[in-house]
Amino acid sequence: KNQVEQSPQSLIILEGKNCTLQCNYTVSPFSNLRWYKQDTGRGPVSLTIMTFSENTKSNGRYTATLDADTKQSSLHITASQLSDSASYICVVSAWNNAGNMLTFGGGTRLMVKP
Amino acid sequence: NAGVMQNPRHLVRRRGQEARLRCSPMKGHSHVYWYRQLPEEGLKFMVYLQKENIIDESGMPKERFSAEFPKEGPSILRIQQVVRGDSAAYFCASSPPSSQGYRAGELFFGEGSRLTVL
Numbered sequence: 299k300n301q302v303e304q305s306p307q308s309l310i311i312l313e314g315k316n317c318t319l320q321c322n323y324t325v326s327p328f329s330n331l332r333w334y335k336q337d338t339g340r341g342p343v344s345l346t347i348m349t350f351s352e353n354t355k356s357n358g359r360y361t362a363t364l365d366a367d368t369k370q371s372s373l374h375i376t377a378s379q380l381s382d383s384a385s386y387i388c389v390v391s392a393w394n395n396a397g398n399m400l401t402f403g404g405g406t407r408l409m410v411k412p
Numbered sequence: 413n414a415g416v417m418q419n420p421r422h423l424v425r426r427r428g429q430e431a432r433l434r435c436s437p438m439k440g441h442s443h444v445y446w447y448r449q450l451p452e453e454g455l456k457f458m459v460y461l462q463k464e465n466i467i468d469e470s471g472m473p474k475e476r477f478s479a480e481f482p483k484e485g486p487s488i489l490r491i492q493q494v495v496r497g498d499s500a501a502y503f504c505a506s507s508p509p510s511s512q513g514y515r516a517g518e519l520f521f522g523e524g525s526r527l528t529v530l
Contacts, residue, residue: 339524396468
């Protein structure tokens, strides 16, 4: 069964600090992995998308890594800001004959405090 | 290029009424997904559709819920005889066809429709 596990479930950090969110997956056949940010009351917004051959991808203060061998990904947030307070969701995609099957992680709720 | 459009953004229904939620995918997108989100919880998959086809409805409750994505027009999530437990945010997402290569997996979300059942 395809699964995506995220940790920690929730995290509180002080403004300006760095943090790293983890995503472990067992999805086959792997197509790509994405990190989304969901602000309270809003729809998720894509931060990064990574394919099998990509190890690192950055989007401003967000850096995602992917280790396809160990089936792990991380999202590193540098110099956190209050606006980073949100849920961060890891989504892994697997294509089969039917189409694009997505498996969502449960998300990490990040709170950045002043 | 407009994003994924969902309407209504807010819907209030009394128990026993019907709720219809609409989702217009991004232009050129042929895959539509519906998710439900309860307060303080993650997104729960409901159904995955392509034009005129239901690909995966493993997350849909067996009764009262149905979804369609017709050849023309938006995708519709229909909830009959709503109950208080149906109160949630319902998110729609769309993605391009597989012909667009790896970006075919890129998923774009709407802002959601918030259903309140009184």
